[in-house]
C-alpha cells in the first residue's frame with residue numbers, strides 16, 4: 255500500500271530535541287525527515303517536497319529567518335517556526351518573512367499537533383478552493399457577496415472594515431501581523447501607521463463582538479497582530 259501520510263520536515267540542530275520531535279510526530283503517523291542544518295533543509299525541501307516544515311531559528315549555518323525568506327521566493331510550503339526566541343520582534347519578523355505559525359520552546363505537544371493539523375487542513379484546501387463562505391459560531395462571512403452576518407442578522411461594514419475582516423478570514427486560525435495588514439489594506443508606505451489598524455479593529459469589534467473587551471472572534475496577539483478565531487481544532 256502506498257504511504258500517504260503527510261511528510262513533515264524538521265530542521266533542528268539540537269539532537270535531543272530533534273529526536274523527541276521526530277518520535278512525537280511519528281507516533282501521530284506522520285512521515286518525518288529530521289535534519290540539523292539550514293543548508294540541508296533547503297536541499298530536502300527541493301528534493302523531498304514535504305507537506306510542512308517545522309523550523310528552528312537558531313541553526314549553525316543559515317539563520318532560520320533567512321531560510322524562510324529564501325524558501326518564500328519560490329514555495330508556499332507551510333512553515334511552523336519552533337524556537338526558543340520568544341521576543342515579539344523575532345515572532346513578528348518570522349511571520350512577516352512568511353512563516354505561517356510560531357510556537358516558542360518549551361512547547362506544548364498537544365498545541366503543536368493541533369497547529370500542524372490546522373495548517374495541513376488549510377493547505378489541503380488551497381490554492382483553488384478558498385472557501386468563499388466562512389462560518390464560525392454565530393459569525394458568517396460571504397467573501398463573494400461581501401456580506402457579513404452575526405446570529406443571522408446582516409451587519410453593514412465599510413469597505414476598509416470588510417477588507418480587514420476578509421484578510422483575517424482568509425487566514426482564519428493564524429496570526430496576521432500588523433505589517434501584513436497595513437501593507438495589504440493601505441499599502442507599503444503605511445506600515446508604520448499601526449494606529450489605523452487599532453481604530454478599524456475597534457470599529458469592527460463593536461459591530462461583530464458581543465463584548466469588545468473580551469472578543470470572541472477578533473483576537474489580539476499582543477505586539478504581533480490579530481488572529482481570527484476559527485473554531486476548536
Ligand code: CA
Nearest residue numbers: 267310312313
Ligand atoms: Ca537551535
